[in-house]
Amino acid sequence: MALNVSPLTLGTSGLGRGTEPGSREEEAAVDVAEQLFASTHAFIDTSNNYADGRSEAVLGRAIARLGADAATRVISKVDADPVTGAFDRDRVLRSFDETTARLGVDRLPLLHLHDPFTVTFDEAIGRGGAVEGLIELRESGRVGAIGVAAGPAPLMARYVDTGVFDAVLVHNRFTVVDQSAEPVFAAARELGMTVFNAAPFGAGILAPGARAGAMYAYRPAPPALQEWVARLERVCAAHGVPLAAVALDFSVRSPLVDSTIVGISSARRLAQLDELAATTIPAEVWAELEALGPAPSPVDDSAYA
Numbered sequence: 001m002a003l004n005v006s007p008l009t010l011g012t013s014g015l016g017r018g019t020e021p022g023s024r025e026e027e028a029a030v031d032v033a034e035q036l037f038a039s040t041h042a043f044i045d046t047s048n049n050y051a052d053g054r055s056e057a058v059l060g061r062a063i064a065r066l067g068a069d070a071a072t073r074v075i076s077k078v079d080a081d082p083v084t085g086a087f088d089r090d091r092v093l094r095s096f097d098e099t100t101a102r103l104g105v106d107r108l109p110l111l112h113l114h115d116p117f118t119v120t121f122d123e124a125i126g127r128g129g130a131v132e133g134l135i136e137l138r139e140s141g142r143v144g145a146i147g148v149a150a151g152p153a154p155l156m157a158r159y160v161d162t163g164v165f166d167a168v169l170v171h172n173r174f175t176v177v178d179q180s181a182e183p184v185f186a187a188a189r190e191l192g193m194t195v196f197n198a199a200p201f202g203a204g205i206l207a208p209g210a211r212a213g214a215m216y217a218y219r220p221a222p223p224a225l226q227e228w229v230a231r232l233e234r235v236c237a238a239h240g241v242p243l244a245a246v247a248l249d250f251s252v253r254s255p256l257v258d259s260t261i262v263g264i265s266s267a268r269r270l271a272q273l274d275e276l277a278a279t280t281i282p283a284e285v286w287a288e289l290e291a292l293g294p295a296p297s298p299v300d301d302s303a304y305a
């Protein structure tokens with residue numbers, strides 16, 4: 001394992017969204033960030049483009065208040081240029097500079113290549129490509145480790161197989177609904193990489209459960225999935241455990257996952273996360289989950305195969 005991670009990593013894709021610098025709303029977001037740093041969870045996950053840079057800016061303000069220890073606990077990601085879509089070596093270096101300026105740090109323990117969709121795989125790994133920029137940053141010591149972070153499992157498999165990354169992050173593909181990242185995580189494990197599994201709640205439906213407007217992987221959950229989740233909710237209710245605790249433990253208990261990243265944007269959610277993580281799931285729940293049969297996952301990564 002490249003990093004000394006804890007079972008849970010706190011995700012901040014929504015932190016600071018829509019806040020203006022100096023506003024009361026920003027202040028409230030900085031307070032939340034301080035609570036994230038006060039938690040026992042080792043790392044906080046952000047990205048250059050989360051909330052249009054406001055996630056890093058808010059974390060930076062919290063770091064300025066809290067000092068050196070906090071500065072070692074943030075993992076970020078480099079993103080394509082938001083205007084041109086450029087995602088080559090030079091853009092990676094610029095993205096890293098933007099990130100360190102917002103966070104007010106010189107160095108990061110881990111920096112991921114984030115959602116490399118505006119370039120082909122060959123462009124990303126080729127001469128002058130984004131991966132070259134990441135390797136340079138690692139060689140210069142400005143980042144401790146490099147990773148790749150995105151969704152589509154077939155694409156992630158190709159990046160993992162290059163053998164150049166220390167960590168991988170896949171989202172919404174290793175949940176009770178969809179396990180298509182399993183071979184990617186197994187391959188990463190073989191290579192000694194740190195494995196992050198993001199979005200154990202499918203960014204929605206697996207926390208509050210099936211209901212009108214519920215989402216899976218940032219899209220409306222189709223009726224067949226809503227029905228399947230409702231059946232799982234009945235299993236959970238029969239054993240007196242919340243659906244969200246089962247969804248979380250599915251990831252945390254897996255020997256393929258080093259750390260599960262959960263999106264947290266309030267102190268209340270942070271407290272709830274710790275309660276969910278402390279819930280014991282009876283073995284019968286896993287057997288009854290299995291008996292439900294595979295969920296009708298709406299994720300379709302065939303374009304990347």
Ligand SMILES: NC(=O)c1ccc[n+]([C@@H]2O[C@H](COP(=O)([O-])OP(=O)(O)OC[C@H]3O[C@@H](n4cnc5c(N)ncnc54)[C@H](OP(=O)(O)O)[C@@H]3O)[C@@H](O)[C@H]2O)c1
Pocket residue numbers: 010011012013014045046114115149150151169171198199200201202203204207208244261262263264265266269272273
């Ligand atoms: N490409 C990438 O690298 C990538 C992609 C996706 C995610 N990630 C990382 O992984 C993190 C997690 O992903 P995510 O936030 O999209 O998905 P997630 O963790 O599966 O779900 C977060 C959602 O669950 C809800 N939730 C959390 N705890 C809850 C509770 N106790 N009861 C009810 N609802 C609860 C939150 O609702 P509220 O909004 O109401 O709090 C939020 O909408 C991100 O923040 C990011 O750091 C990375």
